[in-house]
Amino acid sequence: MKLAGVELVRVEVPFLVDIETAAGAHRTRSLLFVRVVSVEGEGWGECAALSQGTSVDPTVDEVEDAAAGRGVARLIEASAARGGHLPAEAEVAQLFGSSPVDRMLAAVFEMATSDAELRQSGRSLAAALGTGVGYQSMPVGAAVGIPGDRDVARLRDGVDAVVAQGVARVRLKIEPGWVIEPVRAVRDDHPELVIQVDANGSFRSDDAAGLERLAEWNVLCIEQPLPPADLVAHAELARCLSVPICLDESLSSPRRVLDAIRNESCQVACLKPGRLGGVRATRLAHAACAQAGVSVFVGGFFEAGLGRSSNLALAARLSEDAPGLVGDLSDPATYLSVDPCGFPRVHGGWVRVPDQPGVGPSPDEVTLGDLNARRRWFPATYT
Ligand SMILES: [Mg+2]
Numbered sequence: 318m319k320l321a322g323v324e325l326v327r328v329e330v331p332f333l334v335d336i337e338t339a340a341g342a343h344r345t346r347s348l349l350f351v352r353v354v355s356v357e358g359e360g361w362g363e364c365a366a367l368s369q370g371t372s373v374d375p376t377v378d379e380v381e382d383a384a385a386g387r388g389v390a391r392l393i394e395a396s397a398a399r400g401g402h403l404p405a406e407a408e409v410a411q412l413f414g415s416s417p418v419d420r421m422l423a424a425v426f427e428m429a430t431s432d433a434e435l436r437q438s439g440r441s442l443a444a445a446l447g448t449g450v451g452y453q454s455m456p457v458g459a460a461v462g463i464p465g466d467r468d469v470a471r472l473r474d475g476v477d478a479v480v481a482q483g484v485a486r487v488r489l490k491i492e493p494g495w496v497i498e499p500v501r502a503v504r505d506d507h508p509e510l511v512i513q514v515d516a517n518g519s520f521r522s523d524d525a526a527g528l529e530r531l532a533e534w535n536v537l538c539i540e541q542p543l544p545p546a547d548l549v550a551h552a553e554l555a556r557c558l559s560v561p562i563c564l565d566e567s568l569s570s571p572r573r574v575l576d577a578i579r580n581e582s583c584q585v586a587c588l589k590p591g592r593l594g595g596v597r598a599t600r601l602a603h604a605a606c607a608q609a610g611v612s613v614f615v616g617g618f619f620e621a622g623l624g625r626s627s628n629l630a631l632a633a634r635l636s637e638d639a640p641g642l643v644g645d646l647s648d649p650a651t652y653l654s655v656d657p658c659g660f661p662r663v664h665g666g667w668v669r670v671p672d673q674p675g676v677g678p679s680p681d682e683v684t685l686g687d688l689n690a691r692r693r694w695f696p697a698t699y700t
Pocket residue numbers: 515517540541565566587
């Protein structure tokens with residue numbers, strides 16, 4: 318495919334309800350799309366970065382600056398080296414380094430190139446990944462944040478709402494002082510519901526006794542209890558607790574996934590393709606987890622429909638390789654005021670993996686206009 322240029326498209330979409338976590342509140346989802354345009358057709362990628370970064374994840378502004386700089390330049394240089402032809406999807410992530418910004422760039426440029434290739438060949442991402450019979454639908458999980466005023470009644474309403482949609486499991490955000498009361502309330506309301514909790518790194522090792530109490534309410538796992546850098550402290554905590562530990566922010570690269578496995582820091586891994594560097598990087602990390610007996614689920618960054626469709630197809634393929642836990646695959650319409658892309662409808666807690674050509678639904682041009690998208694075009698000029 319002959320590369321004509323690359324466009325960066327940025328829109329701001331308010332969340333339906335502020336998303337409160339121990340790491341801060343999210344009010345607006347800044348969406349960054351990369352559009353790769355070739356003579357034969359185009360492809361879209363969606364960046365996972367949020368408006369606010371964390372100790373391990375860059376902000377969308379940082380990724381957009383880098384995309385406008387070395388991101389676009391490397392794709393154009395790689396195309397120039399191939400006589401103007403876009404590199405194959407399998408080659409794109411390797412154009413980038415190992416920094417957090419570079420892994421986000423790798424993921425979004427890989428997605429855009431993959432989308433262009435798949436549309437050109439008339440194949441879906443699920444088909445390209447070799448997803449087989451029996452994995453055309455996936456169960457959907459949801460995350461419920463901390464009510465701003467720690468109002469248990471509001472939390473219960475929030476959980477009731479996602480349970481009414483049929484979600485197979487709920488991840489409750491917790492933080493010091495907001496552990497027992499919310500979990501007990503939700504367990505009382507929903508005796509059969511699969512409950513996970515996510516602390517976003519807000520506890521310390523000496524909180525172990527309090528966290529162990531979660532076993533009383535049959536919590537599936539405790540996600541990221543301690544700050545992300547310390548894999549050894551997580552390993553020590555895992556030996557003290559009967560509730561399995563899941564890591565999320567700690568798994569900031571495929572290499573870190575291997576380190577966590579070697580240290581026995583977790584029994585469950587939340588793998589986020591945007592953070593790890595794309596679909597291929599996530600499959601490598603998943604293979605290592607499967608071999609070590611670490612259960613995996615595909616985590617989300619409150620994506621729009623394109624990014625979430627990519628995660629959906631990947632989750633289907635991974636669950637075929639090794640049974641995992643329910644991923645963050647809920648419909649973006651349940652948390653974004655507008656989803657410029659759209660997503661398959663969720664029926665009874667299950668969603669069908671897209672089988673149309675491409676990675677997923679690309680953003681709607683009219684919706685992008687209504688949202689006053691900021692668009693920058695970078696023509697592929699070869700000297
Ligand atoms: Mg998490």
